[in-house]
Amino acid sequence: KGIKDAGIAAMTFASSAEITAGAEDGKPIAPDQLKAAGIAAMTKATGAEVTTGTDDAKYVTPKGIKDAGIAALTKATGAEVTTGTDDVKYVTAKALADAGIEAPAAAAAAIADVTDAGADSANIISALNSLLAAARTHGIISAT
Numbered sequence: 001k002g003i004k005d006a007g008i009a010a011m012t013f014a015s016s017a018e019i020t021a022g023a024e025d026g027k028p029i030a031p032d033q034l035k036a037a038g039i040a041a042m043t044k045a046t047g048a049e050v051t052t053g054t055d056d057a058k059y060v061t062p063k064g065i066k067d068a069g070i071a072a073l074t075k076a077t078g079a080e081v082t083t084g085t086d087d088v089k090y091v092t093a094k095a096l097a098d099a100g101i102e103a104p105a106a107a108a109a110a111i112a113d114v115t116d117a118g119a120d121s122a123n124i125i126s127a128l129n130s131l132l133a134a135a136r137t138h139g140i141i142s143a144t
Helices: 016-021 031-036 047-052 062-067 078-083 093-098 104-109 121-137
Strands: none
Touching: 016 031, 047 062, 078 093
């Protein structure tokens, strides 16, 4: 028996109009119809094009990234965070915890409440200075 006798329908390709409309999901697409629909073939960016970053019509591959000299991202360990000498690696929440750096809320909770400092301004100023020091230590605000 033939395909028709087996009840298998003939395959019909999507037209360029159907491709452009994007309304037909049951038909395969032929290359000539992609071209007729005005859809350009995708082109890879070279390493030089990745470096210059001036062409947003091309896609980037891992090889293009490597050829552009872009290094892979590396996580910092807790020890590296504590040392603070590597500004190339990225920091994760685990690395901060391993370095003994508390989250801002925990750091703030360790400081006495300003209302507990009493009515005298010296105690309030001392409490605020402690809060500022903790915020600077934990990188919440700049030291300058």
